[in-house]
Amino acid sequence: MEPSSPRNFPGQALPPAYLTPGSSSFTDFLRSAAPELMPGYSEHSEGRVEAPHGTTIVALTFRGGVLLAGDRRATMGNLIAQRDMEKVYVTDDYSAVGIAGTAGIALEMVRLYSIELEHYEKLEGVRLSLDGKANKLATMLRGNLQGAIAGLAVLPLFAGYDTEADDPERAGRIVTYDITGGRYNETGGYHAVGSGSVFAKSALKKRHDPDADLDSAIRNAVEALYDAADDDTATGGPDLSRRIYPSVVTITGPEGAVRLSEEQAASVAEDVVNRRREIPGG
Amino acid sequence: MTMPFYTSPEQLMRERSELARKGIARGRSVVVLKYAGGVLFVAENPSTTLHKISEIYDRIGFAAVGRYSEFENLRMAGIRMADVKGYSYDRRDVTGRALANAYAQTLGAIFTEQVKPFEVEICVGEVGSTAEFDQLYRLTYDGSIVDEPQYVVMGGQAETITTALKQSFTEGLELRDAIATAIRALSSDGESSRELGVGQLEVAVLERSRPHRTFRRISGAALRELLPGSGESGSGEQSASAPGGDESGAGGDVAQGDR
Numbered sequence: 001m002e003p004s005s006p007r008n009f010p011g012q013a014l015p016p017a018y019l020t021p022g023s024s025s026f027t028d029f030l031r032s033a034a035p036e037l038m039p040g041y042s043e044h045s046e047g048r049v050e051a052p053h054g055t056t057i058v059a060l061t062f063r064g065g066v067l068l069a070g071d072r073r074a075t076m077g078n079l080i081a082q083r084d085m086e087k088v089y090v091t092d093d094y095s096a097v098g099i100a101g102t103a104g105i106a107l108e109m110v111r112l113y114s115i116e117l118e119h120y121e122k123l124e125g126v127r128l129s130l131d132g133k134a135n136k137l138a139t140m141l142r143g144n145l146q147g148a149i150a151g152l153a154v155l156p157l158f159a160g161y162d163t164e165a166d167d168p169e170r171a172g173r174i175v176t177y178d179i180t181g182g183r184y185n186e187t188g189g190y191h192a193v194g195s196g197s198v199f200a201k202s203a204l205k206k207r208h209d210p211d212a213d214l215d216s217a218i219r220n221a222v223e224a225l226y227d228a229a230d231d232d233t234a235t236g237g238p239d240l241s242r243r244i245y246p247s248v249v250t251i252t253g254p255e256g257a258v259r260l261s262e263e264q265a266a267s268v269a270e271d272v273v274n275r276r277r278e279i280p281g282g
Numbered sequence: 283m284t285m286p287f288y289t290s291p292e293q294l295m296r297e298r299s300e301l302a303r304k305g306i307a308r309g310r311s312v313v314v315l316k317y318a319g320g321v322l323f324v325a326e327n328p329s330t331t332l333h334k335i336s337e338i339y340d341r342i343g344f345a346a347v348g349r350y351s352e353f354e355n356l357r358m359a360g361i362r363m364a365d366v367k368g369y370s371y372d373r374r375d376v377t378g379r380a381l382a383n384a385y386a387q388t389l390g391a392i393f394t395e396q397v398k399p400f401e402v403e404i405c406v407g408e409v410g411s412t413a414e415f416d417q418l419y420r421l422t423y424d425g426s427i428v429d430e431p432q433y434v435v436m437g438g439q440a441e442t443i444t445t446a447l448k449q450s451f452t453e454g455l456e457l458r459d460a461i462a463t464a465i466r467a468l469s470s471d472g473e474s475s476r477e478l479g480v481g482q483l484e485v486a487v488l489e490r491s492r493p494h495r496t497f498r499r500i501s502g503a504a505l506r507e508l509l510p511g512s513g514e515s516g517s518g519e520q521s522a523s524a525p526g527g528d529e530s531g532a533g534g535d536v537a538q539g540d541r
Contacts, residue, residue: 013387018359026365033362037370115369118495122337122361 026119027112027140039108048151052081054106056196056228056235057088057098059159059174060208061189062217065252066172068096068159069221071196071229072244073236074103083236088247092117093256095133095160096249100194105147106154109140116140130162134175134183142181153179157193161251168253196228196235203227203282214250218260222246222272223282238269245269298399302423305401306348311438313468314345314405315451316416317460320490321407324464326438327484330501335486337497339364339376341409343488347437348402348423356385356404378408382419382427390425399423403436409488409496413454435467446470461485462510480506 074082099106165171174186192200229237346353
């Protein structure tokens with residue numbers, strides 16, 4: 001017998017699919033119960049569309065945590081599509097994801113991803129492990145392979161704090177992905193994705209200090225983003241006149257994942273810009 | 283030729299009600315009440331993993347008594363419904379009222395159509411922007427829905443506890459007093475000498491002041507500090523709200539991004 005018959009109570013009672021025990025994954029449930037809501041499920045037709053692209057994201061570890069920072073620019077060809085786009089997202093208490101690539105698809109992926117994490121946590125009563133979270137993102141990325149072939153690629157950068165790590169000082173983790181969903185643990189302690197990533201990574205290679213404290217890590221991230229913006233037109237530097245500053249999310253054991261307030265970001269960014277007035281190379 | 287047994291609908295309903303009522307009364311009780319900072323859930327539950335109280339969504343909590351497998355099923359369905367709705371529209375569009383309605387319809391359908399009704403009683407609590415908008419919905423096995431103004435008592439010796447709570451409850455209690463009131467009522471069932479300690483209690487709140495996900499479990503040391511007779515040091519709330527100490531969200535400003 002059916003658990004209930006929605007025929008008699010149109011639009012109100014919970015449909016049978018909702019009452020069927022099954023996966024704790026929101027994506028899996030959505031795919032079976034409401035496939036029309038799944039992002040990117042339709043087959044792509046020939047031809048290409050022009051869509052806004054997000055650009056540079058950097059991640060680096062420090063003593064006691066990890067941080068993720070991104071510039072705010074989205075570009076479409078040679079145009080700036082958006083000046084103040086948010087590309088770094090807190091996905092749960094101890095993780096954050098930064099996105100580069102086709103903005104619309106990436107935003108939808110992150111939204112679904114954070115619901116996925118929350119859904120699992122609510123149903124199971126415990127959080128996913130750090131590796132579980134990282135693998136889930138790989139699976140979602142793999143789901144967009146068709147889109148990537150059609151030119152709508154997305155490249156996330158995952159940062160998380162491993163609450164089960166032996167050494168809380170070294171519990172910050174960075175996970176990188178390739179476009180086919182390949183997942184790689186970044187052991188070097190820093191990474192960057194997006195169009196300006198080459199320059200950001202070169203800057204971080206010189207600056208990164210695994211024993212740095214939170215403040216100098218934030219400073220290093222903003223410096224790296226400045227370097228990326230310096231040499232890559234698609235990356236936006238701190239825009240002091242419009243008050244648009246890089247967005248930074250820090251993840252530590254006691255605080256969890258928190259976004260740096262606008263004032264703090266402003267003071268770091270202004271500091272960096274002022275210093276560069278004297279020494280343009282940093 | 284065999285004739286099916288005829289049972290009058292009236293008798294059928296009565297028998298089903300009786301079955302459900304008996305099942306619900308066998309378990310231990312849950313008290314849900316409004317307090318100054320939001321909604322408080324207190325359950326007598328020795329298990330630390332099989333919860334009677336749960337988070338559904340940002341501002342919505344769930345408490346249930348009766349048969350675990352059945353209310354667990356409803357809890358899961360509620361979380362799915364809330365998450366699907368929040369994903370397809372916006373987080374603000376998920377309301378306790380819609381959820382309570384869906385539960386009522388589902389329980390009603392099961393009660394009339396199935397051989398055995400669900401032996402459960404549910405409370406859906408929602409914390410609003412001000413105390414005036416806090417909601418408590420009580421849902422019974424037959425799909426009845428009641429909007430309770432102050433508190434909900436379910437399961438076990440519900441009537442005795444309700445009587446006790448009626449005398450001691452006042453509006454706008456602080457968390458510490460609200461917990462004390464709830465525990466005093468819970469321990470007054472039958473032999474009034476029972477003492478409920480941290481090990482027998484499951485406590486959670488929907489806290490108005492928390493951003494994003496308002497649900498927070500209070501357990502262990504944080505709960506011990508809030509229990510009656512623990513002194514008025516009052517730092518319990520602080521220690522419990524650090525991420526990792528409970529199951530609730532700390533930041534989660536993805537929602538701000540798509541709001």
